[in-house]
Amino acid sequence: MKNTTLLFVLLLGISGLQAQIYVDINASGTNDGTSWNDAYTNLQDAINEATNSPGVEDDIFISEGVYVPTETTNRFFSFDLPSDVNVYGGFSPSNGAIDLDTHDYRTYETILSGDIGVEGDASDNSNRVVKSIASFNILIDGVTIREANGVGGIELYESYYTIKNCRILNNTSTEFGGGINILGEAKSVITCLNSVFRGNTGVKGGALHLDLGPALQNYQTFEGCVFQDNTATEHGGAIYLRKIDSDFFAETFLDLTNCTFTENAAPIADFVYFDALTDESLTQLYLRLSNTIVWNNEDEGTDEIVFVGSFVNEYYANTLLQGFDNSGNGGLDGNDAASNPLFLDPANNDLHVESNSPVIDEGDDFFIQFISEDLDGLNRIIDGDTNGTERVDFGAYEYDPGLGLNDYQQNEFVMYPNPSSNVLNIESRVSQTLQSISIYNVLGQEVKFIEFKNLNTKKQISVADIQTGMYLIEIRTSESATTQQFIKN
Ligand SMILES: [Ca+2]
Ligand SMILES: [Ca+2]
Numbered sequence: 001m002k003n004t005t006l007l008f009v010l011l012l013g014i015s016g017l018q019a020q021i022y023v024d025i026n027a028s029g030t031n032d033g034t035s036w037n038d039a040y041t042n043l044q045d046a047i048n049e050a051t052n053s054p055g056v057e058d059d060i061f062i063s064e065g066v067y068v069p070t071e072t073t074n075r076f077f078s079f080d081l082p083s084d085v086n087v088y089g090g091f092s093p094s095n096g097a098i099d100l101d102t103h104d105y106r107t108y109e110t111i112l113s114g115d116i117g118v119e120g121d122a123s124d125n126s127n128r129v130v131k132s133i134a135s136f137n138i139l140i141d142g143v144t145i146r147e148a149n150g151v152g153g154i155e156l157y158e159s160y161y162t163i164k165n166c167r168i169l170n171n172t173s174t175e176f177g178g179g180i181n182i183l184g185e186a187k188s189v190i191t192c193l194n195s196v197f198r199g200n201t202g203v204k205g206g207a208l209h210l211d212l213g214p215a216l217q218n219y220q221t222f223e224g225c226v227f228q229d230n231t232a233t234e235h236g237g238a239i240y241l242r243k244i245d246s247d248f249f250a251e252t253f254l255d256l257t258n259c260t261f262t263e264n265a266a267p268i269a270d271f272v273y274f275d276a277l278t279d280e281s282l283t284q285l286y287l288r289l290s291n292t293i294v295w296n297n298e299d300e301g302t303d304e305i306v307f308v309g310s311f312v313n314e315y316y317a318n319t320l321l322q323g324f325d326n327s328g329n330g331g332l333d334g335n336d337a338a339s340n341p342l343f344l345d346p347a348n349n350d351l352h353v354e355s356n357s358p359v360i361d362e363g364d365d366f367f368i369q370f371i372s373e374d375l376d377g378l379n380r381i382i383d384g385d386t387n388g389t390e391r392v393d394f395g396a397y398e399y400d401p402g403l404g405l406n407d408y409q410q411n412e413f414v415m416y417p418n419p420s421s422n423v424l425n426i427e428s429r430v431s432q433t434l435q436s437i438s439i440y441n442v443l444g445q446e447v448k449f450i451e452f453k454n455l456n457t458k459k460q461i462s463v464a465d466i467q468t469g470m471y472l473i474e475i476r477t478s479e480s481a482t483t484q485q486f487i488k489n
């Protein structure tokens with residue numbers, strides 16, 4: 001009894017501390033994980049520390065860089081995450097991106113890579129990069145997971161994950177799904193927000209393989225995600241979901257909201273393959289699409305969805321699904337060529353839509369549960385057709401006439417993140433060298449001027465020193481000058 005009390009007091013004491021563990025592949029201090037200076041250089045050390053502190057919620061902060069599960073050639077090693085851990089990427093201690101307010105996964109990419117052994121040779125890569133077994137309350141935020149070969153990028157057994165701001169890229173599975181695998185007919189739950197699945201290859205599920213078991217009710221949620229160029233060699237170019245028979249009343253929901261699916265491919269079902277193993281009236285499966293675009297997958301609307309079993313239920317609200325007419329449910333007629341969402345530049349992975357896209361302001365804000373930003377980190381609900389009413393679009397990106405994505409295309413500049421509190425990246429898309437920029441406030445006063453000495457097509461500037469608010473940024477090159485709106489937050 002006394003020991004139990006002591007343990008409780010100890011745990012209370014520990015959880016009262018900031019359970020923050022730092023990882024920086026370039027750290028040179030004492031490497032005990034206590035600060036950026038003394039950060040672990042090896043992510044496994046941080047995971048071990050989190051594993052050895054049960055009951056304490058640990059935050060693991062990982063600097064930009066590439067982290068592999070092992071320095072050996074053992075393909076069975078992975079980053080095995082325990083319960084109660086938050087893994088954050090996108091930090092850069094040398095650039096001042098040191099906490100959750102300043103981390104920026106778009107600029108400072110934290111990559112968990114399965115490319116062990118011979119670099120660039122996938123045949124000797126880690127079977128999976130991240131794994132959890134019977135683990136709960138896990139968050140991965142702002143991390144890229146790539147180059148697994150064998151099982152797939154992430155493998156979960158009876159685990160509860162939230163994944164946000166992540167990029168799941170170029171993972172391969174020779175048995176299941178390329179990107180994320182929920183395996184073992186177990187009660188796993190995944191909530192995945194504002195993330196990208198691209199270039200993954202699997203057998204059943206190019207991006208996702210969900211093998212779910214008995215659970216009274218479970219929701220597998222994907223909101224604000226892009227699924228592009230994923231391939232399955234058998235079923236489900238993007239998603240494969242299998243639900244085993246159940247002896248009791250059970251409902252499984254696959255909710256896809258504000259997602260964009262394109263260029264996914266499989267011999268059977270380019271978009272999603274839904275398998276309710278046998279007909280069991282007490283087990284119901286639900287596929288619910290809202291504010292979502294499914295367009296230009298392999299067979300262009302003729303091989304999108306395959307259901308096996310009778311007790312599957314479909315709901316399509318405010319959705320563009322190629323080959324299906326959803327105009328009666330607030331959606332678009334996916335048989336009509338005029339419903340083409342007009343992606344800006346899909347060949348270069350740019351799935352923003354053009355200013356005359358039919359998906360602008362066609363969504364229903366009601367369906368958004370978790371996200372307040374789109375995949376760019378910009379406002380999720382914007383009046384895109386300038387009729388005075390703010391309304392969400394279909395797909396993972398919100399069209400903003402104020403920021404003029406088409407202007408970006410015409411002017412050939414991109415600026416991100418926007419809004420930003422710390423740094424702003426400016427990039428020329430046509431290789432014009434940047435000469436200078438001026439930042440003007442709403443009164444037209446110049447608050448900042450930077451002349452670039454080293455002329456380059458890509459620059460990062462600090463905006464930490466200007467007040468919050470709306471600004472105009474004039475970008476000058478030797479050939480042109482253009483003005484963009486910018487919000488400092
Ligand atoms: Ca390799
Ligand atoms: Ca196909």
Ligand SMILES: [Ca+2]
Pocket residue numbers: 360361362381382383384385390391392393398399
């Ligand atoms: Ca809108």
Ligand SMILES: [Ca+2]
Pocket residue numbers: 361382383384385386387388389390391
């Ligand atoms: Ca509107």
